[in-house]
Amino acid sequence: xxxxxxxxxxxxxxxxxxxxxxxxxxxxxxxxxxxxxxxxxxxxxxxxxxxxxxxxxxxxxxxxxxxxxxxxxxxxxxxxxxxxxxxxxxxxxxxxxxxxxxxxxxxxxxxxxxxxxxxxxxxxxxxxxxxxxxxxxxxxxxxxxxxxxxxxxxxxxxxxxxxxxxxxxxxxxxxxxxxxxxxxxxxxxxxxxxxxxxxxxxxxxxxxxxxxxxxxxxxxxxxxxxxxxxxxxxxxxxxxxxxxxxxxxxxxxxxxxxxxxxxxxxxxxxxx
Amino acid sequence: xxxxxxxxxxxxxxxxxxxxxxxxxxxxxxxxxxxxxxxxxxxxxxxxxxxxxxxxxxxxxxxxxxxxxxxxxxxxxxxxxxxxxxxxxxxxxxxxxxxxxxxxxxxxxxxxxxxxxxxxxxxxxxxxxxxxxxxxxxxxxxxxxxxxxxxxxxxxxxxxxxxxxxxxxxxxxxxxxxxxxxxxxxxxxxxxxxxxxxxxxxxxxxxxxxxxxxxxxxxxxxxxxxxxxxxxxxxxxxxxxxxxxxxxxxxxxxxxxxx
Numbered sequence: 001x002x003x004x005x006x007x008x009x010x011x012x013x014x015x016x017x018x019x020x021x022x023x024x025x026x027x028x029x030x031x032x033x034x035x036x037x038x039x040x041x042x043x044x045x046x047x048x049x050x051x052x053x054x055x056x057x058x059x060x061x062x063x064x065x066x067x068x069x070x071x072x073x074x075x076x077x078x079x080x081x082x083x084x085x086x087x088x089x090x091x092x093x094x095x096x097x098x099x100x101x102x103x104x105x106x107x108x109x110x111x112x113x114x115x116x117x118x119x120x121x122x123x124x125x126x127x128x129x130x131x132x133x134x135x136x137x138x139x140x141x142x143x144x145x146x147x148x149x150x151x152x153x154x155x156x157x158x159x160x161x162x163x164x165x166x167x168x169x170x171x172x173x174x175x176x177x178x179x180x181x182x183x184x185x186x187x188x189x190x191x192x193x194x195x196x197x198x199x200x201x202x203x204x205x206x207x208x209x210x211x212x213x214x215x216x217x218x219x220x221x222x223x224x225x226x227x228x229x230x231x232x233x234x235x236x237x238x239x240x241x242x243x244x245x246x247x248x249x250x251x252x253x254x255x256x257x258x259x260x261x262x263x264x265x266x267x268x269x270x271x272x
Numbered sequence: 273x274x275x276x277x278x279x280x281x282x283x284x285x286x287x288x289x290x291x292x293x294x295x296x297x298x299x300x301x302x303x304x305x306x307x308x309x310x311x312x313x314x315x316x317x318x319x320x321x322x323x324x325x326x327x328x329x330x331x332x333x334x335x336x337x338x339x340x341x342x343x344x345x346x347x348x349x350x351x352x353x354x355x356x357x358x359x360x361x362x363x364x365x366x367x368x369x370x371x372x373x374x375x376x377x378x379x380x381x382x383x384x385x386x387x388x389x390x391x392x393x394x395x396x397x398x399x400x401x402x403x404x405x406x407x408x409x410x411x412x413x414x415x416x417x418x419x420x421x422x423x424x425x426x427x428x429x430x431x432x433x434x435x436x437x438x439x440x441x442x443x444x445x446x447x448x449x450x451x452x453x454x455x456x457x458x459x460x461x462x463x464x465x466x467x468x469x470x471x472x473x474x475x476x477x478x479x480x481x482x483x484x485x486x487x488x489x490x491x492x493x494x495x496x497x498x499x500x501x502x503x504x505x506x507x508x509x510x511x512x513x514x515x516x517x518x519x520x521x522x523x524x525x526x527x528x529x530x531x
Contacts, residue, residue: 055404084406095401109405112412157405
C-alpha cells in the first residue's frame with residue numbers, strides 16, 4: 001500500500017482514553033519514511049503512550065494507526081510480532097535483560113528470531129556494538145554500565161535485526177552533555193547509514209530540534225504545532241513558543257488547577 | 273452504603289484477578305511446549321528454583337525428622353511400642369509433613385524469588401522490551417520458571433521425606449536405642465507404595481503447581497514499582513502458604529477420608 005507521501009506511520013483521528021482520562025483526542029500524524037520525526041510535548045502528554053500505540057502494545061479507543069501499510073490494532077498477535085521484528089524500540093531505561101551480558105543482550109533478538117550459526121551471530125553483534133562504540137564493553141553486565149552506555153547497548157540491540165524503524169523513548173533524559181552528544185550523533189548517523197525511519201519522543205527541545213526533520217508538538221491530547229524545527233521556533237502560537245523557549249508561565253499555567261488559595265488556607269481542612 | 277460499595281468493588285476486583293490468573297495459567301501452559309527445543313532455559317531455571325532450594329529443604333527435613341523421632345519415641349515408649357517409631361516417622365513425613373512443609377519452604381524460598389524477579393523485570397521494562405522485540409515473555413520468562421517449579425516440588429518433597437527419615441533414624445536408633453531391625457522392617461511392611469507414597473507425591477505435585485502458579489502470576493501482575501513488587505512478594509508467600517494448607521486438608525480428606 002503506497003501512500004501519497006510515502007509515510008511509514010500514519011495515524012488518523014487517533015483517540016485514546018485511559019480510564020476516564022483522555023490522553024489523545026483525535027490526532028493525525030504522518031511520519032515520513034527515512035526521516036527523523038520528533039514528538040514533543042510536556043511530561044504527562046502521553047508521548048510514551050503514543051509509542052506503545054504504534055508498537056501495538058495497547059489499542060486506541062478510536063481512530064486508526066497504520067505502520068508500513070498494516071493497521072496495527074487489527075493485527076493478530078502473530079502478525080503483530082512479525083511487524084515488531086521490523087521495529088526497534090529504545091526504552092528510557094534501556095530495558096536491558098539484567099541477567100545477560102552486553103554481548104548476550106545484543107545477541108538476544110538474533111538468537112530468538114533467526115537460526116544463524118553462532119559465529120555469524122558473533123560477527124553481527126560485534127558489528128552492532130562497534131557502531132555504538134561499545135565493542136570493548138561486550139563482557140560487562142548491564143549493572144556495570146552507566147546510563148548512557150546502557151542506552152547505547154539498547155540501541156545496538158534495537159538495530160540487531162536491521163529494523164525499518166526505531167522508536168526512541170526520551171533518549172536524552174538524564175544524560176550528561178557528553179553522552180547526550182554521543183546519542184544525538186548516533187541517532188542521526190544510524191538513521192542515515194541504515195536508512196531507518198526514526199521516531200523520537202522527547203521534551204529536550206535543543207537536542208530534538210538539532211536532529212529532527214519534522215516535529216509534532218502535543219499537548220492535552222491534541223497536536224498544537226507541527227513543522228520543521230525552524231518553522232516551530234518562529235511559530236505564531238504562544239503555546240508553541242512557550243514550550244520551545246522553556247518559559248515557566250504562559251498558556252501552560254505554572255499552577256496545577258486548584259481552588260481559591262485564600263479560601264483553602266482559611267478552611268479547617270479535610271483532615272484525612 | 274459506601275461500605276457496601278467498597279465490599280462489592282473488592283469482590284469484583286478479586287474475581288477479576290482470579291479470572292486473569294486463570295487466563296494467565298492457560299497462556300503459560302500453551303507456551304510450555306515451546307520449551308522443548310530450548311531445554312537450556314528450563315535447566316537454568318531448574319537450577320535456580322530447585323537446586324538452590326536444596327539446602328533449606330535438607331536442613332529442615334533433617335530437623336523435622338529428628339523432632340519426630342524424639343516426640344514419637346517419648347509417646348510410643350509409654351505403650352512399649354517404640355519399635356513402631358520407624359513407621360510413625362515415615363508415615364508422618366510421606367503423607368503430610370514432606371509435601372506440606374517442603375511446599376511451605378518452597379513458597380518462601382523459591383516462590384518469593386520468582387515473584388520478585390518477574391516483578392522487577394516488569395518494573396524495569398524488561399518484559400515490555402521483550403514484547404517489543406517480538407519475544408513473548410510468557411514463553412521466554414514465565415513458562416520455564418513455571419515448569420521448573422512444577423518439576424522441582426515433588427523432588428524436593430521426596431528429598432525432604434528421605435532426609436527426615438534419616439533424621440528420625442539418627443535420633444531413634446542412634447540416640448534413644450530403638451532396635452534398628454525393627455525400625456526399618458516395620459517401616460518397610462507398613463508403608464504402602466500406592467496408599468502412602470503415591471498420595472504424598474500427588475499432593476506435592478498439586479502444591480508445586482499452585483505455589484509456582486501463584487508466584488509467577490503475582491510477579492507478572494505486580495504493580496511495576498518497588499512498593500508494588502514488595503507487596504506482590506508478600507502476597508505470594510501468604511497466598512501460597514494458605515493455599516497449601518487449605519488444599520492439604522481437601523486432598524487428605526479425599527485420599528484418606530474414607531479409610
